[in-house]
Amino acid sequence: MDISLNGYGEQVATFAVSGEVKVGMPVKISANGTVAPCVAKDKFCGVVLSLRGGYAAVQMAGYAKLPYTGTKPTVGYQTVNADGTGKVQVEATGRLLLITDVDEPSGTCGLVLA
Template sequence: METAMNGYAENTATFRCETKLLPGTPVMVTDSGTVSAAGGTFCGVALSWRDGFAAVQLAGYVSLPYSGTKPAVGYQVLTADADGKVKAAASGSAGLQRLVVDADSTNIGFIL
């Protein structure tokens, strides 16, 4: 039987965002009520962008491409790379632990 995590505890908020973001871009808060593409620790994932505002998923399940070595399932410290992909951080790196629930050769699914 297949399993699905889509829709689990999703939580979305709208932030100002000057630079157009593609859906699936990890973001970080850069100023009061403002986000931009993350290059390190991220708070959520852009779902859409329009007219200087981004809808950002802050909780729930997401599936994103990763770079580097395939992250293991279980709790992992994940950060965003310069290309908008996520990666497992080196031991002791700053970042938030996320629950990785599935992984294949290109994407990992995790709980924000």
């Protein structure tokens, strides 16, 4: 049996969308009740799960799998932020999050949003 963290502590909220937001992208709060794409080094509030009619379902907590760029994350607590292209990156500034798994061939990492 494989280990799975999907669904762990998941919390989802609905926001209006500003800009070119895509499913799977880390986003930031840009105005009251509105999310937008992150630029490089932004702290992100969550990950877009779905889009419909100018609104996004944004996962704010729980396990998420995201593409990364730059330095390969390692499991454990890492400081990460958005890279501005829909991926996350390990940086000196950002959010301290628990990295639970890293899939180097696919360029993704699993993390727990807090």
